[in-house]
Amino acid sequence: MTLAPGHLSTGRDFPGLPPEQVPGSAPLPRLADGVELLGTYQDSGYRQPPSLVRRADGQVIQISPLLYQVLTRIDGARDAAAIAERASQDLGRLLTRDQVQFLLDTKLQPLGIVAAEGAPLAAPPRANPLLALRARGTLLPERVANAVGTLLAPLFRWPLVIAVLASVLALDYWIFAVHGLGPGLSQILRDPVDLLVVAGLSAIAGLFHECGHASGCRCGGARTGVIGFGIYLVWPSFFTNVTDSYRLNRAGRLRTDLGGLYFNLIFMLVLAGIYVGTSSELLLLVIAVTHLEMLEQLLPFARYDGYYILSDLVGVPDLFARVRPILRSALTRGRVADPRVTGLRRPSRIVVTTWVLIVVPLLAFSLGYLILHLPLINRALWRSVRAQGHTIATAVTGHDFALAAAGVLGAFLIGLSIAGSLYVTAGIARRLTALGLRWSAGRRGRRALVGAAGLVVVAGLGTFWATQGQFTGW
Numbered sequence: 041m042t043l044a045p046g047h048l049s050t051g052r053d054f055p056g057l058p059p060e061q062v063p064g065s066a067p068l069p070r071l072a073d074g075v076e077l078l079g080t081y082q083d084s085g086y087r088q089p090p091s092l093v094r095r096a097d098g099q100v101i102q103i104s105p106l107l108y109q110v111l112t113r114i115d116g117a118r119d120a121a122a123i124a125e126r127a128s129q130d131l132g133r134l135l136t137r138d139q140v141q142f143l144l145d146t147k148l149q150p151l152g153i154v155a156a157e158g159a160p161l162a163a164p165p166r167a168n169p170l171l172a173l174r175a176r177g178t179l180l181p182e183r184v185a186n187a188v189g190t191l192l193a194p195l196f197r198w199p200l201v202i203a204v205l206a207s208v209l210a211l212d213y214w215i216f217a218v219h220g221l222g223p224g225l226s227q228i229l230r231d232p233v234d235l236l237v238v239a240g241l242s243a244i245a246g247l248f249h250e251c252g253h254a255s256g257c258r259c260g261g262a263r264t265g266v267i268g269f270g271i272y273l274v275w276p277s278f279f280t281n282v283t284d285s286y287r288l289n290r291a292g293r294l295r296t297d298l299g300g301l302y303f304n305l306i307f308m309l310v311l312a313g314i315y316v317g318t319s320s321e322l323l324l325l326v327i328a329v330t331h332l333e334m335l336e337q338l339l340p341f342a343r344y345d346g347y348y349i350l351s352d353l354v355g356v357p358d359l360f361a362r363v364r365p366i367l368r369s370a371l372t373r374g375r376v377a378d379p380r381v382t383g384l385r386r387p388s389r390i391v392v393t394t395w396v397l398i399v400v401p402l403l404a405f406s407l408g409y410l411i412l413h414l415p416l417i418n419r420a421l422w423r424s425v426r427a428q429g430h431t432i433a434t435a436v437t438g439h440d441f442a443l444a445a446a447g448v449l450g451a452f453l454i455g456l457s458i459a460g461s462l463y464v465t466a467g468i469a470r471r472l473t474a475l476g477l478r479w480s481a482g483r484r485g486r487r488a489l490v491g492a493a494g495l496v497v498v499a500g501l502g503t504f505w506a507t508q509g510q511f512t513g514w
Contacts, residue, residue, distance in 0.1 A: 067156035069123070069144050070116035072096070075153045077111060083290035085355030085388025092286055093153050098265065100283050101151055102357070106131065110143055114154060120144065172343065173270040173279055174463075179247070180267040185280070189254035189264050195306065196259045196295065208305045211312050212331075215324055224325035233442040234322055239449060241326045242333070245307045246278045249300040249337075253280040256299025260285065260292030273342070273460060286357065293352040297345055304334050341399045350395065354388045359395060366396045411465060411501070415510035418461060424454045 074096020081089050081102070091108035093101045103111075113126040121137040128135045148154035180188065194200075215221070228234050247267075254264040257280075265281025272279075285296040308327045315323040340346040343360075351359050365378035370393075384392065410417070428451035435444035476494070480486035505511060 068116060068119055069114050069148075069154050069156055071111070071114055072153055072155045077108070078284075078287040080105070080108075081286065081355075081357070082288070083355050085385050085392075086383050087385055088383065094283065095152055098281065098283060100286060101153065103147075103151075107143060107147055110135075110140060111148065111153070173272050173277065176268055176270040176279070178266045178268045179278070182263075182265050182281075185254050185264050185267045186258065188251055188267075189258035192251060192255040192303075193259040195255065196299070196302075201302070204302070204305050204309065207309055211308065211327070215327060219324070221325060221328055224321035224328075227321055228325070233446050236442070236446050236449065237322050238326055238329065241311070241323075242329055245304060245326070245330050245333070248303050248307050250278045250280040252299035252301070252303025252306075253282055253296055254299075255303070256296040257282040257285045259299075260288045260295055262288055262292070262296075271456075271460065271463075273464065275460065276456065290352055290355065294349065297349045297352055300345055301334055301337060304330055340395065341402055350391075354391045356384065356388055356392055359392060362392050363396050363400060366393055367400065407464070407468060410461060411468070412504065413510070414461060414465060415505050416508070418458050419510065421454050421458050421461075425451050425458075428454065 072095065076094045078092035078094055078100070080091050084090070088105070090102040091105055093103060093108070093111065095101065109127045109130045110123060112130070113123045118126070119137075120141040124135045124137045124140040127140065144154055149156070228238070250267045254267060257264045262282070262284040265283065267278070267280045269276060269278050271277070280300075282296050285293050288296070308330055311323045311327055314320070337344045338346040338349075340350045347359065351357055356362065362380055365380040369378060369381045381389065428447045432444050432447035432451070435441070435447060473494070476490035477487075480490045
């Protein structure tokens, strides 16, 4: 689930706005191709709820009600004067032609949601959110994902939801308090090839989880986008594009957020039914693994389901976009007014500030530990890859191709961890470099300071890694 941060306008009046000398033959404005007006963000945590617009590339942008009213009056046939007249009637205050032209030129066109008739559309800005999913691919196209979501939407009827919850509670009591997981674990230890079964069923559970998000979105009346896969942090992950759910109220958005976890429960009951017929202990082990995956999904500190649940509860989309303004406000004791902070209602601001004060030290510690021990971690992972390679060679020699397949899977996952750790580290370096270049742009003294600081960091890391012996034993 993704909401790309765009531009949040404060929606203030424009007193003293310098008039623009717009020629009468100026090209008529029109909405850019594929732009959709989603309406007001419902049940928001803002003092003045923003309006939402979605571009053809899927980016959802927050704008002020003033800009939104201007957009609703753009039809490709009205000039700035006609738009100003209609928008003034909607707003109940005078909006002049020059002011509308100013908004078109400086606000709406740069965002890529308005274009002048006959004029090429400039490349719109794209968000690059922190901890976003990368290297995306499509598994189910939009049409198929919507069909699946519509087909499974009846599973959200309340009597069935209550029955599923009660059944899973009874199943959990029997598995963890009565039967136990010992037989399944013993089976895995006796035959490691069974890990392929557990991994395969876990992947199916993950895909069914995404169908739950799609179904929750469709149940509320919104459309879902593609269901696909990508790399999140260092692991392969499934995702569902449900940005259209932001047109729903809080209950509809939460249904979409929780739909994946709810479908995990349904998947557990399906596995329990298969267990009744087969007595396969591996199925109970998969149920336990699914529980762990659900707990991971509830964590609100990365872009898992718990993050979006918290975001929709407080009515503030994209919490990570609030990290920098909240920290700046805290460090300056509120002297720096940022609408992304001051525009929030007090309860929402308290919750978001608390989340920031927890997540920033947690992420700083995790990323700092990764960077300080990067060669050591990857050395251990590389040794595991070599061990898996030996296992694969032995299995192929003995014609045990199932064990070889398990070894290939293990080596692949370990290799992804190595690549992911390097990718995350390189991403941090790129962001810090870009931040330093922006801060020092046009100032030689600052640019020299940034360069010196970069050399000190690189030299310090290299010295730390060498003195800790992290380059030896490869």
